[in-house]
Amino acid sequence: xxxxxxxxxxxxxxxxxxxxxxxxxxxxxxxxxxxxxxxxxxxxxxxxxxxxxxxxxxxxxxxxxxxxxxxxxxxxxxxxxxxxxxxxxxxxxxxxxxxxxxxxxxxxxxxxxxxxxxxxxxxxxxxxxxxxxxxxxxxxxxxxxxxxxxxxxxxxxxxxxxxxxxxxxxxxxx
Numbered sequence: 736x737x738x739x740x741x742x743x744x745x746x747x748x749x750x751x752x753x754x755x756x757x758x759x760x761x762x763x764x765x766x767x768x769x770x771x772x773x774x775x776x777x778x779x780x781x782x783x784x785x786x787x788x789x790x791x792x793x794x795x796x797x798x799x800x801x802x803x804x805x806x807x808x809x810x811x812x813x814x815x816x817x818x819x820x821x822x823x824x825x826x827x828x829x830x831x832x833x834x835x836x837x838x839x840x841x842x843x844x845x846x847x848x849x850x851x852x853x854x855x856x857x858x859x860x861x862x863x864x865x866x867x868x869x870x871x872x873x874x875x876x877x878x879x880x881x882x883x884x885x886x887x888x889x890x891x892x893x894x895x896x897x898x899x900x901x902x903x904x905x906x907x908x909x
Contacts, residue, residue, distance in 0.1 A: 750846055751781040751829075751836040757845050758829045758838045758860045759804050769801065783829050783836055783858055784808055805861045815851045816844070824878045827860040842882060876902045 746752070749767075752775070756766035773788075775781035787799040787808055798807040806829075812819070819830070820842050828839045830847075832854050837846035876899055879889045889899045 745778075747778055748780045749778075751775070751783050751831075753846055754829045754836040754838045755783060755786065757840070758827050758858075759802055761802060780834075781836075783831065784856065787858070800863065803863050805863055807859045807861075808856065809859065810856045812854050812857060814854055816847070816854060817849060817851060819854055819857070820844070820849075821882050821884060824882050829858040829860065831855050831857065842878070872898065873902060877906065880906055 746767075752763065752766050752770050755761075755770060756763050759766065759769075761769075769786065770781055770783075771777075773781075773785045775785070786801065787797050787806055798805060800806070814822070816830070816832070816839075819828075820839060823839075824842045826839075826841065830837055830839055832847075832852045835847065837844060839845070872894065876889060876894055879892070879894075880899075880903055886896065886899050886903065890896050
């Protein structure tokens with residue numbers, strides 16, 4: 736699937752279009768059309784919250800459904816990208832920091848480097864056709880370890896220390 740602008744678009748400042756394309760798993764052209772319908776002028780910046788029908792004055796927690804995907808707006812989070820990923824290792828998110836939009840899917844960043852920039856808001860994306868999968872304790876523990884949490888931080892989340900140490904040794908052996 737193509738998430739970047741084809742050559743005939745000659746687009747600049749289209750990070751929000753690329754973020755929407757990747758998060759909704761649609762082609763760039765379709766994402767471009769969605770953003771255009773929501774008020775994005777060609778070649779100009781665009782706030783993805785406008786896809787939900789929100790504007791500058793009306794930005795409370797809202798949701799919308801686009802292409803069988805539920806989008807939920809979350810404002811004023813004041814977290815760094817790194818902290819956000821540690822706290823949300825699973826899921827798809829359209830994230831916005833000052834002057835830039837990008838996507839995070841299951842802890843992997845698309846369209847941005849991992850740094851200490853602060854997020855302004857994010858939109859969580861849930862596929863309505865996929866059943867929500869509850870992770871087993873072992874899967875959660877492994878995700879936390881791979882995202883750089885220490886044993887003590889994972890134990891503070893309610894996991895048993897012996898289990899965390901066992902999974903840590905299992906990861907180190909791989």
